[in-house]
Amino acid sequence: MKYHYIINASGQEVYREKEHKAYSGVKSIDLSPFENGIYFVKVEMNSKIQGYYLA
Numbered sequence: 001m002k003y004h005y006i007i008n009a010s011g012q013e014v015y016r017e018k019e020h021k022a023y024s025g026v027k028s029i030d031l032s033p034f035e036n037g038i039y040f041v042k043v044e045m046n047s048k049i050q051g052y053y054l055a
Contacts (some may be wrong), residue, residue, distance in 0.1 A: 004029065005042040006054075014039075 004027065006015035022028060031039075031054070041052040 001044070006031075006034070006045075007040045007042065008034075009038045017030040 002019040004015070004017045004019075005013055006029070008014050011055065017029075037055075039054040041054060043050045043052075
């Protein structure tokens with residue numbers, strides 16, 4: 001399974017999605033509902049975590 005999280009600058013989780021199948025392609029997430037600002041994206045797959053900053 002693969003999990004996607006978006007966390008705002010205050011540390012609040014504002015988005016969470018769980019994918020049931022392994023997916024190695026490009027993932028699009030609509031960020032228009034969120035205010036402008038800095039966000040942290042966390043992707044967890046097979047007990048490995050990768051993080052990215054969005055501004």
